[in-house]
Amino acid sequence: MSARFEGSYLGDAGKIAPDAVLECKICWHVYDPAIGDDTRQIKAGTPFSALPDDWRCPQCDGERDQFMVVHAGTAPVPAAPTLAMLAIEKARQLTDAFRDIHDNKMRDTPFTNRSLAVEAIGFRPWDGHILGVLVVPWFMNLVLMPGPEDDWGHFKTGEKHIFTFPSGDYEFVFNQRPSTGPYFACSLFSPMEDFSSQLQATDTARMVMAALFDPASRAAEDDRAGEIRALREADLAAEADRTKAVEETAAAPVAVVESVPSRRALLTLGQNKPGEDAA
Known part of the structure; x- marks a missing residue:
């Protein structure tokens, strides 16, 4: 591991105990392995020396090498990597x-x-x-x-x-x-x-x-799927209405019937040319 920890055993991260508590020297935010870091989905029990390389202080966005040991911890340094x-x-x-x-x-x-x-x-x-x-x-x-x-x-x-x-x-x-x-x-x-x-x-x-x-992302995806289904059902209903209108027009040629606009016509604000709806 190449990260440097100021004030932490001469920069030797391998000597930092898994339960060591470190503090940001810029904003005094404390990283406690017993708590982890909810902002980055870092689970409780993750040693500071095992945080992802791109982890930064969640409070001031300071670099991880600005953290100093405030409690050395009591757990032995693991011989095998976590x-x-x-x-x-x-x-x-x-x-x-x-x-x-x-x-x-x-x-x-x-x-x-x-x-x-x-x-x-x-x-x-x-x-x-x-x-x-x-x-x-x-x-x-x-x-x-x-x-x-x-x-x-x-x-x-x-x-x-x-x-x-x-x-x-x-x-x-x-x-x-x-x-x-x-x-x-x-x-x-x-x-x-x-x-x-x-x-x-x-x-x-x-x-x-x-x-x-984020479970909310699943709910949002379900909502989008529901919207798509609703739009499709509306298109089918519109097509049925249009077919019915054409049939009624054929039966009564003197009546002028305006067909229901297609989904494409709605999306293009009516700018599509005659005949384009069939595309």
Whole structure:
């Protein structure tokens, strides 16, 4: 781990106990592993030294190396890496692998956004796995990597699998690389031409991670599905009314009947030309 902690055992994060309490020297916000950090969905029990690389002070947005130890803790420093520490290492492996792909294969391709760089965002433990968002100049994916207890040897490249989160069900595709091992990926954006800066892309990735664990997102999706069904039913009813009106007009040629406007006509504010509704 490369993070530097001022006033914390000469910067050796490996000597910080899992239950050590640290304080931001800028705003005095305290990070207590027993509590975690709700703003970033950091679960209680996560040591400060195992926080995601992009974690910052939730109060003043100060960098993590501005935190100082205020209580050294009593728990022994673990000999083996925790799942949170494994998340940091997996994110590093993924970043290194795709930086190499970018530098040697993708840099000059037409669908690579030269304003963007490879970055792993918010990688953390989830349900025994490692979850985060991978941003590269040509795509943004949710990535799920195996934890210590996972055996993904039976999966084949290209195989699809559904994972369920508080916000809904998502389809992931299995892949593996020599430098990263196996992982599942769920496409979010591809290509990345609509992003004008790295900051815009990483902010979007963080919002994705937050929305993923927000049950309200599932309710909003259900509402949108209901709206779509309602619009479709209205279209069918309008079509039935229009058919009936045409039949009545044919039976009484002296009557002038204006047909019910189609959904396309409504959306285009009546600007579509005669005959376009059939398209």
